[in-house]
Amino acid sequence: ETGVTQTPRHLVMGMTNKKSLKCEQHLGHNAMYWYKQSAKKPLELMFVYNFKEQTENNSVPSRFSPECPNSSHLFLHLHTLQPEDSALYLCASSQEPQVQSRGYTFGSGTRLTVV
């Protein structure tokens, strides 16, 4: 496989459930990201990992917990979510320091519905 792969593509979970989103990149990139896209809102950066180290946490509630075990894998652990957390969750990767001119490579996203 090439590019950035996200699983699952769709997820429906209850507010008391615990689930995890998985992201894997096959590009040899050294930075990975979680973004959230809600309806009619811009993409919101949630977390940044550079060389497996978390460097950004944009005031994300603790019910979202990221994990980056190595430079190719990124997880987003979900616990006790709210219905307003329903959104498209996008994973992306990039190669430093060229990210500003070459941008991210995004996965296809996980469509999350919290019921």
Place this chain on the structure above:
Amino acid sequence: DQQVKQNSPSLSVQEGRISILNCDYTNSMFDYFLWYKKYPAEGPTFLISISSIKDKNEDGRFTVFLNKSAKHLSLHIVPSQPGDSAVYFCAASYTGNQFYFGTGTSLTVIP
């Protein structure tokens, strides 16, 4: 407060004509600007970028123009093709690998 704005949610253009997508920003510290294209059920894909030291960057049918005094950038697609129908996002950065995105403009190219 939203730092990058795309005020036109949608745009329709005849095949072969020019498509112009606009983007405005508020933060004068932004030094790189990118455009992404997104098809349904896929993630956004990088299209073209421009540094703040330039006012124009061209790649095939796609040209991005930057007007720093107006804090405005635009993406021109010439000629437009039906396969260009997608949602286009502009994004801006001043902190290395963190980008601020607009809400997107849905382009429909009519055959």
